[in-house]
Amino acid sequence: MRHLESDQWSRGGSALHRCDARAKLAAVLTVLAFVGTARPWHWPQGVFYGSLALAALLAAQLSWAGFLRRLSVVLPVTATFALLTWLSTGDAGRAGALLSRSLVSVAFAIVLIATTPAHALLTGAERLGAPRMLVAVAQMVHRYLFVLIDQALRMRQAARSRGGFRWSAAAGAAAALLLSSEQRATRIHQAMLARGFTGTWPELSAAAGRWNVFDSALAGGTALTLLLARLLWRL
Amino acid sequence: MAALVEAHGLAYRYPDGTEALRGIDLAVSAGESLILFGANGAGKSTFLLHLNGLLRAARGTLTVDGLPMKTANLAAIRQRVGFVFQDADDQLFMPTVLEDAAFGLLNQGLEPSEARRHAEAALAQVDMLHAAGRAPYHLSGGEKRRVALAGVLAMQPKLLVLDEPTTSLDPPAQHKLAELLGRLPQAKLISTHDAAFGQATGSRAVFFERGKIVGGGTVEEIVRRYGWAASPER
Ligand SMILES: Nc1ncnc2c1ncn2[C@@H]1O[C@H](COP(=O)(O)OP(=O)(O)OP(=O)(O)O)[C@@H](O)[C@H]1O
Numbered sequence: 001m002r003h004l005e006s007d008q009w010s011r012g013g014s015a016l017h018r019c020d021a022r023a024k025l026a027a028v029l030t031v032l033a034f035v036g037t038a039r040p041w042h043w044p045q046g047v048f049y050g051s052l053a054l055a056a057l058l059a060a061q062l063s064w065a066g067f068l069r070r071l072s073v074v075l076p077v078t079a080t081f082a083l084l085t086w087l088s089t090g091d092a093g094r095a096g097a098l099l100s101r102s103l104v105s106v107a108f109a110i111v112l113i114a115t116t117p118a119h120a121l122l123t124g125a126e127r128l129g130a131p132r133m134l135v136a137v138a139q140m141v142h143r144y145l146f147v148l149i150d151q152a153l154r155m156r157q158a159a160r161s162r163g164g165f166r167w168s169a170a171a172g173a174a175a176a177l178l179l180s181s182e183q184r185a186t187r188i189h190q191a192m193l194a195r196g197f198t199g200t201w202p203e204l205s206a207a208a209g210r211w212n213v214f215d216s217a218l219a220g221g222t223a224l225t226l227l228l229a230r231l232l233w234r235l
Numbered sequence: 236m237a238a239l240v241e242a243h244g245l246a247y248r249y250p251d252g253t254e255a256l257r258g259i260d261l262a263v264s265a266g267e268s269l270i271l272f273g274a275n276g277a278g279k280s281t282f283l284l285h286l287n288g289l290l291r292a293a294r295g296t297l298t299v300d301g302l303p304m305k306t307a308n309l310a311a312i313r314q315r316v317g318f319v320f321q322d323a324d325d326q327l328f329m330p331t332v333l334e335d336a337a338f339g340l341l342n343q344g345l346e347p348s349e350a351r352r353h354a355e356a357a358l359a360q361v362d363m364l365h366a367a368g369r370a371p372y373h374l375s376g377g378e379k380r381r382v383a384l385a386g387v388l389a390m391q392p393k394l395l396v397l398d399e400p401t402t403s404l405d406p407p408a409q410h411k412l413a414e415l416l417g418r419l420p421q422a423k424l425i426s427t428h429d430a431a432f433g434q435a436t437g438s439r440a441v442f443f444e445r446g447k448i449v450g451g452g453t454v455e456e457i458v459r460r461y462g463w464a465a466s467p468e469r
């Protein structure tokens with residue numbers, strides 16, 4: 001069973017990686033709120049939030065290749081929307097604003113995900129008040145995804161070894177995949193119960209859950225900076 | 236001395252109607268190592284799954300360390316029974332080896348620092364501490380098996396349950412596992428198709444046939460009586 005690459009990615013050693021998930025989550029939510037409500041959005045806003053994103057990226061010490069690859073996943077979608085806006089309204093400025101605004105938002109989201117393992121992120125969300133049920137479901141989906149991917153890879157391997165794999169035949173295989181994944185997930189769930197799983201994912205790293213000065217500085221500093229920038233320069 | 240595991244007339248039928256257990260009577264005392272032999276589909280795995288309440292018998296009684304199998308005792312029973320599943324891939328689900336070894340301890344409510352200490356000790360016990368930071372999915376079959384065992388040993392169970400632990404292990408790895416099990420003081424219930432492995436690890440054996448235990452004795456006796464050494468299935 002293979003974990004998603006992002007889970008490996010999120011285990012770097014930068015100061016941001018070591019921060020409490022709640023602090024990072026709060027900071028990013030704050031940024032997104034400010035980005036979403038910045039009116040007007042002209043180049044000063046773009047430059048300001050863009051450089052904040054750059055600073056976060058540098059602080060997280062992420063690989064540029066990895067970052068750009070993830071950014072490129074959303075780029076086609078946002079670019080299409082921007083293009084449509086441009087074509088339908090003829091307003092290039094508005095299209096550019098749309099593009100830069102969403103890219104900045106996505107950049108922050110990538111930094112958050114890249115510096116926080118998924119289960120820490122979800123636990124953080126729960127501690128910040130997200131509904132427990134929602135978090136539990138998200139955690140299960142996150143785990144189950146690995147099972148599904150892994151099972152699909154195994155089945156493709158088995159199909160190849162028996163004379164080739166065609167995606168056209170894959171539709172029929174999908175049902176078998178879901179069934180075998182379900183059985184596998186049941187066994188995994190049994191193994192979890194056998195070791196006393198109670199519904200919440202345990203967290204080993206002592207840093208998680210211990211809020212320190214640095215976390216306050218991150219969450220508070222972000223909010224304060226953005227508030228001042230908004231009040232003083234309407235950013 | 237009271238038996239660690241005591242089963243009387245245990246019967247289980249799967250939801251699809253398969254009668255997998257038809258009255259199991261068995262007692263296992265502390266420190267004993269019991270081998271479960273029997274053909275494919277005889278009910279060994281089904282029986283083992285009852286020991287920590289993952290399956291619940293429709294008829295019969297089961298006590299573990301004096302605790303009757305019932306919902307109120309489940310947590311206490313699971314703390315006493317360490318279960319190593321046949322497919323280690325199903326058992327290793329945390330992102331790193333160390334986190335996986337600590338999973339059960341954290342569920343028990345141990346402090347993270349405490350859990351880490353115990354998990355590291357268990358990994359050292361199975362000679363896998365060097366891999367603590369690695370992803371379990373990148374390990375070899377034998378290494379996975381040992382990490383799975385560590386995750387169970389870390390919880391310091393009184394009883395170890397291993398379902399076909401030699402699956403996907405090469406002979407040296409099987410040998411190493413038998414040696415390791417021999418050093419562990421816990422009582423063991425081991426289902427296996429491997430007569431040699433059973434002889435190396437067991438003090439006693441029972442033979443399963445179509446949901447019943449049809450014979451018991453020393454491992455050698457059982458292997459001889461049922462012709463298990465020449466068994467085609469491995
Ligand atoms: N989830 C299930 N649903 C229905 N029937 C099942 C299920 N699991 C096992 N069985 C059936 O129950 C019987 C006992 O199976 P069990 O897995 O306990 O045998 P086993 O002795 O462990 O065999 P093996 O040596 O092949 O592992 C078999 O007839 C099997 O087909």
Ligand SMILES: [Mg+2]
Pocket residue numbers: 279280281398
């Ligand atoms: Mg079995």
